[in-house]
Structures are given as structure tokens and as C-alpha cells.
């Protein structure tokens with residue numbers, strides 16, 4: 492345990508790495524607060540030996556290097572929405588790297604792009620974009636608390652998908668810490684890996700630090716309506732017909 496902690500401090504370039512062990516009074520709340528699937532909020536769920544909450548990218552590098560050196564698996568967590576708890580539990584000894592604090596968002600309206608820390612949530616991203624411009628948006632999911640780390644790396648669908656595709660279709664660069672603790676961007680990771688992390692799940696390949704996204708044009712006002720139909724009122728026919736006509740509507744309709 493001491494050796495692992497020492498390793499972390501040796502490899503951290505800036506600031507002290509925030510680390511929690513089970514004996515720390517905040518351990519349980521840091522572990523459980525982002526967990527969205529209540530099945531995993533119980534005593535029998537395997538818990539991490541350490542929780543690391545990086546506030547600098549070198550902390551992620553240190554976590555990767557030291558976990559590898561000490562034979563510990565890493566679970567990476569961004570928004571904690573994983574349906575199977577893959578971001579915070581494991582059946583082998585593991586360390587949880589929770590990157591929720593790496594959430595800076597820098598929007599560049601000049602070229603219509605933004606760099607988003609992988610720890611940001613969809614809600615934080617869309618809010619920031621809306622603060623800067625009423626004419627820009629981004630195709631992402633419907634749930635504001637989903638983290639872009641897991642969300643974008645799985646593709647990510649939402650209300651703008653018909654017009655603009657998945658989030659993954661609108662990602663133009665990314666930074667990732669690879670298995671050797673090196674930070675790579677699109678150019679240095681190569682097009683194959685860049686393709687894989689946009690749909691293949693980020694944690695299979697490394698720890699994503701940030702995404703560069705292409706913003707899309709949106710009107711300042713959208714109209715939302717809801718049609719409720721029961722089976723008795725013919726909802727089955729409606730859905731059946733919808734499949735044949737949906738593609739003929741303008742792409743502004745979702």
C-alpha cells in the first residue's frame with residue numbers, strides 16, 4: 492500500500508494526487524455518490540483498494556503507471572452511469588480512477604469547436620455552449636448527468652441524431668492516456684485507435700482525458716410536443732406506419 496502511494500507521488504508532476512483508501516472517512520461518499528445503478532449500492536459489491544480523483548492529467552498518467560507496476564486493474568469513471576457498474580466495480584483487485592474533476596470546457600466559436608474534459612457531464616457541456624451562443628449545439632444524449640467520458644466513447648445518441656448523427660460522428664480530436672502512461676492525441680494515437688474510442692468504449696484502450704468536438708448549428712427555439720396513444724388506440728399501427736414515413740420528413744423533425 493505504501494509502495495503504491497509512493498509510486499503515485501513520484502509520477503505526479505503537479506499538485507498532490509487526491510487518493511482515498513477504505514479507512515478514509517470520505518471513501519464511501521466519493522465511491523457511491525455518482526453510482527446511478529442502485530443494484531451496486533450494497534455491501535457485497537467489490538470495492539476499490541484506492542480511489543484516485545485526478546485534478547491534473549499527470550495524475551491519470553501516474554495512476555496508469557503505478558497500477559500496472561503493482562498489478563492492480565483500473566476502473567475509469569466519468570459520470571458513473573454504466574449499466575453494469577463497469578466503471579466502479581471488478582472481481583479482481585482494482586483502483587478506481589474517477590476523472591469527474593477533469594471537466595474543463597473551452598469553446599471556440601470562431602472555428603465552431605470545443606475541447607471538453609472527459610469528466611464533464613452532458614448537461615455541463617450543453618449549458619456552457621448555450622451560455623456562449625444560442626446558435627450552436629451538440630448532438631448528445633438526453634440525460635444531463637451522463638458523463639462525456641463514457642457517453643461519447645460508446646457513440647451517444649440523442650434528439651439531434653437524425654440531423655447530425657451521433658456524438659461520436661462529431662468528435663474531431665481526443666487526448667488519451669495509453670497503457671504506458673503516455674498522453675496521445677489524434678495524430679499520435681493514429682486513425683485506428685481514434686476510430687475505436689468513438690464507439691468501442693474508451694476503457695478498452697486507455698483513459699480518455701478530453702474530446703475536441705465540432706459544434707453544430709441550431710435555431711434559438713425548438714418545438715417539442717407529445718402524442719400519447721394506447722394499444723387500444725392503435726399505437727402498434729402508428730409505430731408500424733412511422734417506420735415507412737419517418738425518413739420522408741425533414742431532418743429537423745426528430
Ligand SMILES: Cc1cc2nc3c(=O)[nH]c(=O)nc-3n(C[C@H](O)[C@H](O)[C@H](O)COP(=O)(O)OP(=O)(O)OC[C@H]3O[C@@H](n4cnc5c(N)ncnc54)[C@H](O)[C@@H]3O)c2cc1C
Nearest residue numbers: 569570571572573578632633638640641642648693694699
Ligand atoms: C439514466 C441514463 C440515461 C442515459 N441516456 C442516454 C442517452 O440519452 N443516449 C445515450 O446514447 N446513452 C444514454 N445512456 C447510456 C450512457 O451513455 C452510457 O451508460 C455511458 O457509458 C455512460 O457514461 P458515463 O461516463 O456517465 O458512465 P461511467 O459509468 O463513468 O462510464 C461508462 C463506461 O465508460 C468508461 N469510461 C468512463 N470514462 C472514461 C474515460 N475517461 N476514459 C475511458 N473510459 C471511460 C467506464 O470505464 C465504463 O466502462 C444513459 C444511461 C443512463 C444510466
